[in-house]
Amino acid sequence: MSLENNIKDIISKKLEDGTVEKLIEEQLEKGMNKALESLFGSYGDVTKVIEEKVKSVMIPYLENHDYSRYIVKLDSVLTEVIEKTTADNRKLLSNFKQLMTIDTSIKVIKVSELFGKWCKYVEENVETDGLEVDYDDGPSYESVSVTYEFEETEKKDWSKYEKGRIVFECEHDNEMNFCIDLYRWDDIHKTNQWDFDAKTECSLSSLRHIDEFTLYIMSLKQANVKIEIDETDDSEGITPEKEPEASFS
Numbered sequence: 001m002s003l004e005n006n007i008k009d010i011i012s013k014k015l016e017d018g019t020v021e022k023l024i025e026e027q028l029e030k031g032m033n034k035a036l037e038s039l040f041g042s043y044g045d046v047t048k049v050i051e052e053k054v055k056s057v058m059i060p061y062l063e064n065h066d067y068s069r070y071i072v073k074l075d076s077v078l079t080e081v082i083e084k085t086t087a088d089n090r091k092l093l094s095n096f097k098q099l100m101t102i103d104t105s106i107k108v109i110k111v112s113e114l115f116g117k118w119c120k121y122v123e124e125n126v127e128t129d130g131l132e133v134d135y136d137d138g139p140s141y142e143s144v145s146v147t148y149e150f151e152e153t154e155k156k157d158w159s160k161y162e163k164g165r166i167v168f169e170c171e172h173d174n175e176m177n178f179c180i181d182l183y184r185w186d187d188i189h190k191t192n193q194w195d196f197d198a199k200t201e202c203s204l205s206s207l208r209h210i211d212e213f214t215l216y217i218m219s220l221k222q223a224n225v226k227i228e229i230d231e232t233d234d235s236e237g238i239t240p241e242k243e244p245e246a247s248f249s
Helices: 003-017 019-040 045-064 068-083 087-100 111-125 212-222
Strands: 108-110 144-152 161-170 178-185 193-196 226-228 233-238
Touching: 108 111, 111 144, 111 161, 111 212, 111 226, 111 233, 178 212
Parallel strands: 108 226
Antiparallel strands: 144 161, 144 233, 161 178, 178 193, 193 226
């Protein structure tokens, strides 16, 4: 028998006993699996369709969801953790808590109100070295002069974009000085309302060392609060909170 006839006989037998059908079935199954893996893989067409459908449902829901009740829970959890941590980590967690628990109902804050908060910060943290001591009503340091001023950058006639800044200055202690850069589009923003730039990213290690006023400004930025220029300048005399030791000669 020739080789050709042997091959024909073998094929005939395999067709009769179902071997060829089994092999075709196995390969067809493998092909289907590969096709489905491709369709449902990270870049597959089916995966893309499912992803778009999920996005269309989830994103609007998440954007409109009220997270206020979770903020309350976060506050209680952080308070408990703060009480059980070291002083170093307590500062970090306290700052994180302040950054995350800003009142979301605040949409606009007046610069005069910001000045009041900064004055309070200066009162609690200003350097007292070199200040005279007043003994009239018990020992206290003399007041320090603080000011703020709104400065608007000259606008181009052809541009709708405007820039400005708020400068807080302490005459006695330059470390207290603070500047907020402002910007707005005059065809979008309301009169005297500005967006502002602030540091919005920081590591955990730097969060531990950020001062209270910077953290407050960051939290306002986080909440998309606008600043309203209700007054362009003001000044105050701030008495440091720190009390000097009584000294009688």
